Amino acid sequence: MKIEKYNQVWDIWMESKDRLYKYMKSRFKNEELAKDVTQDVLLKIHKSCCSGKEIENINSWLFQITHNVALDILKKEKRQQNLTQFSNDKDENIWVKISSFLEPMIDFLPEKYALPLKMSDIEGEKQKDIALKLGLGLSATKSRIQRAREMLKNEILTCCNFKLDKNGIPIYDEVLSVCKPLKKLNQKK
Numbered sequence: 001m002k003i004e005k006y007n008q009v010w011d012i013w014m015e016s017k018d019r020l021y022k023y024m025k026s027r028f029k030n031e032e033l034a035k036d037v038t039q040d041v042l043l044k045i046h047k048s049c050c051s052g053k054e055i056e057n058i059n060s061w062l063f064q065i066t067h068n069v070a071l072d073i074l075k076k077e078k079r080q081q082n083l084t085q086f087s088n089d090k091d092e093n094i095w096v097k098i099s100s101f102l103e104p105m106i107d108f109l110p111e112k113y114a115l116p117l118k119m120s121d122i123e124g125e126k127q128k129d130i131a132l133k134l135g136l137g138l139s140a141t142k143s144r145i146q147r148a149r150e151m152l153k154n155e156i157l158t159c160c161n162f163k164l165d166k167n168g169i170p171i172y173d174e175v176l177s178v179c180k181p182l183k184k185l186n187q188k189k
Helices: 006-028 031-048 058-084 089-107 111-122 127-134 138-159 180-188
Strands: 160-164 170-175
Touching: 006 031, 006 058, 031 058, 089 111, 089 138, 111 127, 111 138, 127 138
Parallel strands: none
Antiparallel strands: 160 170
């Protein structure tokens, strides 16, 4: 069988969507994942239309697509979970500690860089809006924000000694004595 017309895709979809959904739901016990997979299968079937490929067994082909889509979604979820999941409270405390001096460190950057960075990354404003408020072009604003991020990164690397685990999560942190911004901050307190 060749899928040569888009109405064939719709017919195949209408005949098989409930079976595919039930199969995914029984396999993963997750309704949301089952819905996502079945919708992605529809897209894959739609893309295969008019490709000229001969499909010998439509059911086998559909379940193979379903299986592959499910694996792709699971891999994506696992990567996201690995990036955002902390292993214990100690890790969270390190993030809290680092974030507590992040904003004061931004204040030690030159104002032309600090202000757009704060507006973008702390206050969550869109770069386009920042450009208008500061009377700059969009590319100049983006450039200043990128430079400020790089300057801040260098300050953090100068001020802190921490190691990252395989997921990029700090596992050890120490403020170094050579850190001028944090020394100034402590003197103000």
